[in-house]
Each structure stands twice: as structure tokens, then as C-alpha cells.
Amino acid sequence: MTDLSIGEISRQSRVKVPTIRYYEQIGLLPAPPRSEGNRRLYGARDLRRLSFIRHARDLGFEIDAIRTLLTLQDNPNQPCAEADGIARDKLAEVDARIESLMALKEELEAMVGGCGHRCVGECRVIEVLADHHKCLHAEH
Amino acid sequence: MTDLSIGEISRQSRVKVPTIRYYEQIGLLPAPPRSEGNRRLYGARDLRRLSFIRHARDLGFEIDAIRTLLTLQDNPNQPCAEADGIARDKLAEVDARIESLMALKEELEAMVGGCGHRCVGECRVIEVLADHHKCLHAEH
């Protein structure tokens, strides 16, 4: 098991060095052994764990959810309903975010399209923001 | 011009009381005059400005962008290319966010669908997070 420096594991996992130290600080990644010169020495297990974390963060999972997922991963004989639940919750959240962004997109398109670059006094962008009734979607 | 208390303007603008004080602190909303008992007294102008801010925040504009938009609104004889530019930037950002969320949605759906609630050892959710090659979208 070749030892990896923090810089090396950072390149391989594509997680920045200060972020790795931060993960150690909050207890997401175990504190690794140190070299004689006090440098962190990581192994293959750490690289897998860090990749797992990065991947989950990319997918929008919060640190707390990842903590649960990692505990689950460490005990593979438990039923996985909890992991499934976390993913399902995330999916619902993502669906909602997409929907509201689609509404926002329409609104912004109406703003941008309607303005002929004359002067602020007649600008659609400002107008729509100032007067809620000009919105396409009144619910917000 | 009837004076509004901070609670009243909060209800009418649907911006929370501490948030209004925060906006005053960062100079987004001018400090209003005070009553004899040192309470803030707002007018119709403040309500309009606050509604503008809330609306823009709802649409995902950052405080700094809103600051620019407000300055623009205060001088209505300027050309509005800048306001239009801010909205266009926001639109591009929203488009990108929607796209990445759609990819994420697919990924999560594959996770959630593939797991029959047996045990963590065979859970799709954990597997996909641990092993990047099981992803639908390899680019992240």
C-alpha cells in the first residue's frame, strides 16, 4: 500500500488540499498517520472514501447526508432503506429546483427579449423587477 | 404618506424583519427616520424598494447585482444595456444550472430505481457513489 501525500491524493481525487484538511477537521475523513516530518500519509482506502465524498458533493448531497451514507457504507449488512430514502429526498428536491428554475428562465427570457436597449426608464428588466404584476408567474 | 413600522413593512413586502435590518446595515436600503421611541418609520418608497429587492432575490440575483440594478433604477436616463447584461448573464447561469440538475436527476433516478431495499452491501445508491464508472454521465 503506497503512501500518498496530501497533494497526491488531492490530484487523484480532485478534491483541493485545504478541503481535505477541512474534511479531516469536521471528522468526515479520518486523521491519517503522519510521516517523521509530520506530513499526512494516505492510503488507498482514504482515496476511495474521498472520491465517494467528492462524487456525492457533486451530486448535491450535503455533508450531513454524506456522513450518514458513509456510516451506512461502513456497515454493509444493514438494510439500505435509509440510503434509498436519502437519495429519494434528494431527487424530490432536485425536481423542485428544476421546476422553479424553469419558471425563472421564462421570466428572464421575457425580460431580456422585451428590451431594445434604449434607456433605463423604459427597461423591461427593471420594470418587471419593480412591478410584480408584470410577472409571468404570479405565485412567487 | 402613512408611516410603516418595520413589522408592517415586513408583512407587506414579505421580507423578514431581521433581513430588513440586515439590508439597512449593508447599505442596500437607506436608514429610515426614527420615531420618538427610536423605532424605524418607513414610507411607500421604501416598500417599493424592498419589494424590488425581494423580487430580484427570488429570481436568484445576488446582492451585488441588485445594488447595481437599484443604482440604475435611481437614474432612469442612462442607457439600460447594463441591466440587460445582468439579466442575460443570469439567464445563461440559470440555463447551465437547469442542465446540470437534469443530469443529476437522471443519475438519482437510476440510483433509486435500482435498489430493492435489501441490504447496504448491494445498494445501488452506495455503489454508484463509490464507483464513478457506474455513472450515467462520466464527465463530472
Add this chain to the structure above:
DNA sequence: GCTGCATCCTCTAGTCACTAGAGGAGCAAG
């Protein structure tokens, strides 16, 4: 052995846009 440079260490403080809470004062109704 020495120099120079990259990498590493710890620690503190800053980011964004609020939110929470302490501790106290004002105000209107009963």
C-alpha cells in the same frame, strides 16, 4: 554542503446572505 523552490504544516479570519439568541426598552389593551 548549500541554494532555491515546491510542498507541507497550523492557525486565524473571511466569504455569502442571512438566522438565532441575549438582554433590554417601548407601547397598547385590559
Add this chain to the structure above:
DNA sequence: CTTGCTCCTCTAGTGACTAGAGGATGCAGC
């Protein structure tokens, strides 16, 4: 006069990092 609501200021906390100071270590070339 008391109760309960709203208001005041101030400080500190949130999440997930990021930036920077100030110093130690490690290694390649001369």
C-alpha cells in the same frame, strides 16, 4: 399596573469552504 407584543442593539452561528500569514520540510541541482 401588568401582560404580552413588538421593537431595539449587539454578538455569534450557519454551510462549505477559501485565503492568507508565517513557518517547517523535502528534494533537485550545483
